[in-house]
Amino acid sequence: MATQQIALLLLLLAAAHGLSVAISPTPIINTTCAALAHSPNVTVHVDYEFCVRALSADTASSSATDARGLAAAAASLTVANLTSTEHIIADLVDNLGRCLTDYREINGMVRHALDDIRGGRAADASVKLLEVAKANAPAWCDLILIEGDAKRNPIDQENHNADFLSVIASGIAELMLHSHG
Known part of the structure; x- marks a missing residue:
């Protein structure tokens, strides 16, 4: 079945x-x-x-x-579709929850790096931002969403932006570090 x-x-x-x-x-x-x-x-x-x-x-x-048989078949198709959609939504919710945990962690790290930048601690900021860029949480999020049962990523563009921006921030912090060195 x-x-x-x-x-x-x-x-x-x-x-x-x-x-x-x-x-x-x-x-x-x-x-x-x-x-x-x-x-x-x-x-x-x-x-x-x-x-x-x-x-x-x-x-x-x-x-x-007859119409009765066709209605029963259409209702069965609807049940199959809704059941499949429920499964996809549950998978997305689970995988998005995992992404949310990772994003919260790297957001905290970037906020601390921002405090370091504002406080003139370029070396500390550089280390934190490099760690964020290397962690590649956006790519990990992409992967778990695409490889999940849903096979789709509703935050694809946001993940790409987060990845690119973290690499840019890390690179700039590293430039700052070398310009002070």
Whole structure:
């Protein structure tokens, strides 16, 4: 069952991204999706193409012979999608929590380095900033998010900025250190 749901979700993703799915819709799927897309009695508009692709990709939908069977299949597809999405969100929350811990740690280190810079302690600042740059927490965060079950990173740009800025700060502090040496 889980393998079938994963295959179905992959087909739905392909359909959502405009990729063709080589499964022919049944007449009940065509008729029902057309009714959903064009009926003034339906509260929420349904995209015909998505409806046909999603239902045609599912064996339970394709074997449905009436609206009840098709509704049950669509509800089952919804449960599979929501369950998968819950799993992805839980994975993102867990991995973002790990990133948050790392960011809080390096933020504290950079704040201490900033105090050192303002206090004229370039050597101390340089050591701290170099440690932050070498820790590469943004890249670690990218990695755990991309390799997690969600396979996506909602803070990709922020991670790149943090990495580049920490390297710049470290380099400038090092220049300061050498100019005072």
